[in-house]
Amino acid sequence: MKVYQVLLVEDDGTNAGVIINLLERYNFLVTHVTDGILALSRVRFKEFDLIVCDIMMPHLDGLSFIEKGKEFYKQTPVVMLTSAGDKEMIVRAAQSGVSAYLLKPVTAEALFEKIAPLLHLSPDSLIDKKLFPLHLDYNTPSLTEIYMKIEGIPWRKDKGRIFESFSHFLAGRSFFTDLHISIESHFFLDGKALPILEDFLIGLAQKTKIRSKNIQIQSAYLKSLGTSLKEYDCLRDVFII
Structure with a gap:
């Protein structure tokens, strides 16, 4: 892709x-x-x-x-x-x-x-973002842990949607220490995916007391980027697997 x-x-x-x-x-x-x-x-x-x-x-x-x-x-x-x-x-x-x-x-x-x-585009080369709408899902296996799953492709008005959705989910929760984020590969078919994630992490740091070392992102694509993430301060500091 x-x-x-x-x-x-x-x-x-x-x-x-x-x-x-x-x-x-x-x-x-x-x-x-x-x-x-x-x-x-x-x-x-x-x-x-x-x-x-x-x-x-x-x-x-x-x-x-x-x-x-x-x-x-x-x-x-x-x-x-x-x-x-x-x-x-x-x-x-x-x-x-x-x-x-x-x-x-x-x-x-x-x-x-x-x-x-x-x-040299083939029928499989183009991905219609309308067929992969952004979807966010949450799970709380314990009082201090949040598991977040990001599926689909962000598009147009989705830039701030991840942080807004997470803020809504946090309403009424007093405390959490660990955040685990799983990101489907299609998410990165939007060219602004990395800035969108960076903005989410910046907002998270401002709204909560969670430390970067306690944020884990599961994404083979992000892991493959390695040092290419150096311009994204927040993404660079979290634990990527």
Whole structure:
């Protein structure tokens, strides 16, 4: 299972919102910027699986970004957003190595038809988050222990839901010392899963007196990340098995 990293370069908020919603319904994480200069700053320091770029933008247009940025993103496929009247731009884009063109306004069918061959997507490659809604379950084998199970994939409004659910569960409980969290692998098919977990642990530290060493997270995926968790202070300090 993979989360595909997409750089979206689009100054029109409506068009950008449509594309982000279409992609992030599945296992894509979209980084959105509004002009070519910002896009250049991203490709210099981060690798992407796909770039989706508009042509006409302020400061640095899409074609200029492609011409200047290809030394950084190298073999990353680029889908150019175009309008029906952009024929001259399309010719210039073809000469710059654009992989495909997508006519605006963007539809789901057209978008996935273009990107599927570029990313070598099979029917099993895409995970529809609507089919795996976030579900939280709790068990208390003793007065001082809480077992928490996280299933499904967080999406859109689920960012603060874990902490809200846990806070509701804690209502009326006076004390606990140990928290055991089991996380299903599908959870990490959302590109924001790690920040969501980090925010939950930060909120937990602020609301309760539990110590990091008494929080145990069972997740093969988290364990495989090892030192990659160093930017997440709370996740780094808990016990991961």
